[in-house]
Amino acid sequence: MEVLSIKHLSKKFGKKLKYAVNNADLTVERGELLALVGESGSGKTTLLRLVAGFEEADKGIISINGITVVKDNFSMKPEKRKIGMVFQDYALFPHLTVAENIEFGLNKDCCDDKKARVKEILEMVGLSGFENKYPHILSGGQQQRVALARALAPKPGVILLDEPFSNLDAVLKDQVREEVRNIIKKAGATALFVTHDMRDALSSADRIAILKDGKIQQVGTPRELYDKPVNLYVANFFGKINAMNAIANKGVYQLKSGEIKGVNSSENGQLLIAIRPENVEILTHKEENSLEAKVLLAQYFGDHQQVHADIGTESHIVIHAHEKILFQKGDIIYLRFNPEKIHVLDTCWYPGLAK
């Protein structure tokens, strides 16, 4: 069942030509953790603030738990939307203790016994005994857990997290990501969070939505996005990918120099194909269905080698090789592309969802 549903949502700031959010569609299922990923300026924070009610949409519909909060000219006030939010700077009230911060959002609708709820939620985030402490004496990680507890305490329909990990140092980050995910799951909450860091999204989200220029490019599980990116932008978000122009014809991709056979594709004609570096095999001798290449650069990283090679296409091919042999500039090698791992990309930014 969907908890949050966004339809055709658009927002422009002032008289700017560019949309901050452009015709976005998105649903978040009950109990799901969905990450909104994009570069700065992609509109991800604006989208989050539209859901929270801090910005007003130009058009579109937002509903939370079946209740429409935004439609046409109607926009429900933020305080009425029953949303939890964890702010980037946590926004803990500096003059209130931890317990008072958490109690602030509690009312009779949510819990009969406020004190008990505070105790329960503090236990859940592992901060029992911190009730009477003031926020500024807590560490960054602890402050974040208080912010999370405060957002979760009134049992909101959905909780929003704005760059939840950006204020933490690298060492803390890995630990906190895991904690935050566990707490949200334990609370049975539905969450939407914004991040610019792909690793945050991959490690904590159930599904990921990628935004560029206000448009949602693709929504899917991390696996789907990695293996089947709809376009080069999404593909590049997860690290290196080799993209080439090819002409497809009856199971064969014709490249500028040579061809790849045995592809399982029904499409014909001009295509943009892509393959991840680890799906290219390096051979030292010419074999069936391999292409000759010249090593341009080989970098040794301990667990693998990164080899840049030229096969006569527009750009170099990057390969992650695990062979024991160390390649050198100028070596002639042979590359075999795993036909099953070749993926066809859209040549333009794809505005809709990949379903």
Next chain:
Amino acid sequence: MQKEKLLKLFKKYANGWSIALIMLVLLIGLPIYTLLFKFFDGGSSEVWNHLLETVLSDYILNSIGLVIVVSILTLLTGISTAWIVSTCEIPFRKHFEWILILPLAIPTYIAAYTYAGIFDYAGPIQSFFRNIGWIEIAYIDIMNFWGVAVVMSLVLFPYVYVVARSSFMNQSSTLLEASRILGSSSWRTFFKIALPISRPAIIGGVSLVVMEVLNDYGAVKYYGVSTFTTGIFRAWFSLGDPNAAINLSGLLMLFILLLLSLERWQRGKTKFDEGAKIGRKLKRYQLKSWKKALAWTVCFIPLFLGFIAPVFQLIIWSVQTIQSVFNTDFFLMMLHSFGLALLAAALCVLFSVIILYAVKIHQNKTFNILAKIASLGYSIPGAVIAIGIMIPLLGLDKQLIQIWKNHFDSNIGLIFSSTLFALTFAYIVRFLTVSLNPIEAAFKKTGTGIDEAAHSLGAGSMKTLWRINIPLIRSALFSGGILVFVDILKELPLTLILRPFNFHTLATKAYELASDEMVAESATPSLIIILIGIVPIIILNRLMKSPQENGSIID
């Protein structure tokens, strides 16, 4: 060993700068020590005993009453306008932001007699009601406690407004958003989050209001309300009893020192800072029609009553009387007034630089405390400082006259007291802080690194000050000087007590004309004071321009 250590300390600290610092602090603190010493010395007299039995309780009750009523009124006005201007979208909001500070340019005594004139029998209000035939309500008497409290509040509320606004603007906008997303209405957000966080700053602002109320002489005297200050004047001039004046001054000073420490204490007690700040623009409330009109009115009324109405009335009066007021004498008086203010302002800047540079060179706690003592004067009412200076200078003059008489058998008259020397000295004592603050901030900004670099290149402390520090803090010297200059032009009670016979400043001239039932004639000097008073407000406004104005909206 001990001796060596002492010698080392001596070598480190015995230099021109530290000696100058100590001398200056001793001199500037003179009125404070004098009063404390004389007060606890238990000087009593018949007049003092008489005052004690009769009017002292009146003085205390009126002073405390005024402090309380004016504080409440300025808090209500200052906080509501600051909140509206910082969080709501109203027509002309950008202009309101700084125009709301303008009432501060009108000294309380000018506001007092302007309003007295407006509500006078011949004034516009009563004439209007008489003309439409409402004789009964035509007679409105504002010349009382409540009248003076309201009039003072009208021109003093910007002290609260300024600090409240900058505190609201500095609060992370996400705090307010966090409160709303947790289900709070805007009212609950204001009372539970914004106001408590701004409390220390707002109390700081209202304490300035309190100092102004206790300092005021012109307004309360004009409205016939007896306070500590009017009591000091009465004891000094009418009753001619220095002891009574000293005791009253000492009592008032102790009261203020108590208030100051209370304010410090509430600041220290704060268990939180204002929290992390993120450069997101505050999302202002888009108010609906009648709420918008209400918010606008709440901002406009104090502005209208605190600035527009009195200035408009003054302009009318000035136009009517300028021919009889503006003559050669008036022009000369203005020159005197400006010249004296300029001299004292320059000395304030010079002493500030000496004190602060000495502190900077030595980086020593004791020196810091000494500098703080030098800045106590601003919180002490002008009348108190005047008495504190008059007493020792009179004593000194008496000695001099005696010595002169013994040697030359003639009378040289008063050299220090009742001369421009005493007046200049008193201005420096009272207004040194005003120049110390911006210059201290500028010195802090330059840091000690550049001094060390200069010394490593062989420059002595004098050359380092002159060639390196002064050019870097030039604009602070300038604005510090202007602030002192304007404050001196407005100053009334201190000048009234210490001015030489027949010497006038703009302020005393305006006050004297108004007191002599020539309110309309006093309009011209009053307007000049107000116009000049607007200058530091523009400076202040530039200083408090919030960096959040440039925050980006997306991401």
